[in-house]
Ligand SMILES: Nc1ncnc2c1ncn2[C@@H]1O[C@H](COP(=O)(O)OP(=O)(O)OP(=O)(O)O)[C@@H](O)[C@H]1O
């Protein structure tokens with residue numbers, strides 16, 4: 001992906017070429033990066049830049065080099081004697097001392113640049129945790145606690161990162177401002193719906209459209225305003241009321257290189273290669289995890305109705321209406337459900353169908369269990385399919401084989417070692433035979449423990465860190481059963 005987008009023109013004055021834009025390399029060329037996907041990006045960049053690269057620093061997740069080595073993905077690693085220093089940190093996607101050291105090194109590098117320097121910045125999701133630089137007197141632990149509390153109360157990534165930006169020296173455009181007057185070129189892999197530059201990794205090189213007032217509003221919404229450490233109160237009260245004006249970013253170019261859409265396109269190609277009729281629903285599925293689970297269950301019902309030649313009639317109309325209503329409630333941008341359902345009609349039952357979707361749900365933690373939004377989604381879909389089948393003996397679902405899978409493209413779902421999980425309509429009943437009560441696990445947000453115990457962990461998706469990060473992906477496989 002980066003190899004396709006980035007070129008170095010060596011004739012005359014060397015220039016970086018990125019998607020048709022040219023950036024002269026007048027003197028020194030530096031590289032910094034932070035995020036779950038920047039190791040592979042940095043390896044590709046170093047290959048392209050060769051001797052023109054002066055030096056680089058990247059902050060990447062703890063254990064990623066080992067994980068990629070184990071997976072035989074050496075191509076994503078830096079060569080021995082690389083000019084790029086790798087700092088691993090942010091275990092379980094939480095900022096830590098190592099990430100703090102990496103951020104300090106990046107800050108020092110940026111501060112010393114001149115107008116003749118070019119700073120290439122590689123940014124991907126996970127960058128927020130890997131670039132912590134709290135504004136003094138805030139200390140890391142205080143900032144971490146606050147973001148953890150916001151996340152567990154169901155704050156969306158936009159809200160989380162608006163708060164992070166206000167409390168950080170490098171986020172919210174801080175890195176770009178420090179690097180001034182150097183030319184800054186940021187290559188970004190998006191893991192946020194709609195690719196908002198100032199939210200992805202908390203927008204270290206993007207002008208922020210948010211003010212301290214927005215931050216205070218979010219803290220109020222989640223009932224945290226009156227519980228803040230003194231240091232955070234001090235920073236909030238001394239923050240400028242207006243964000244830095246966009247004119248002050250004339251030295252910066254932010255360029256999106258890839259996103260969930262690309263991953264879905266590749267997944268579609270793979271599914272078609274395996275004989276499926278594949279369709280992409282949306283790359284922007286968002287919302288509360290139980291509502292999204294209902295959306296998928298209803299969609300599965302509709303497909304099965306169509307497979308059973310029952311695609312017309314009152315049940316189908318009702319399902320269709322419910323589905324449209326739910327999609328509208330979830331505010332899934334760019335989703336044209338009507339058009340999608342139309343395309344579905346042309347498929348099956350001869351060929352099995354693979355419906356693909358991507359995005360990111362939110363989980364409001366109620367319990368103390370261990371899990372992630374993908375495992376919780378898979379478990380909730382399993383429960384929904386079970387209920388649909390149990391309440392209706394003639395459910396069209398019974399005529400289909402169904403598998404639902406949800407996984408994080410980064411290979412890590414919440415603070416667990418799994419990327420996600422898959423389910424079938426039989427999961428709840430089979431679990432019960434093992435003495436596992438799905439609803440009890442869900443009440444405690446304990447999806448990982450459930451999947452680890454159920455059938456010896458067979459339904460867990462364990463990939464290890466993948467070196468990319470473009471949100472989550474869901475795949476629904478549906479095959480009409482042979483009639484006997
Ligand atoms: N026990 C749990 N059950 C379900 N979801 C959980 C649980 N614990 C944490 N989560 C969810 O996991 C998410 C954090 O996961 P993760 O670290 O993979 O985040 P991420 O958003 O993918 O990170 P990034 O975008 O920075 O790469 C939060 O949304 C949180 O609500």
Ligand SMILES: O=C(O)[C@H](O)CO
Pocket residue numbers: 124125126127128129157161191192199200201202
């Ligand atoms: O790092 C982050 O802030 C999230 O992954 C969103 O980009």
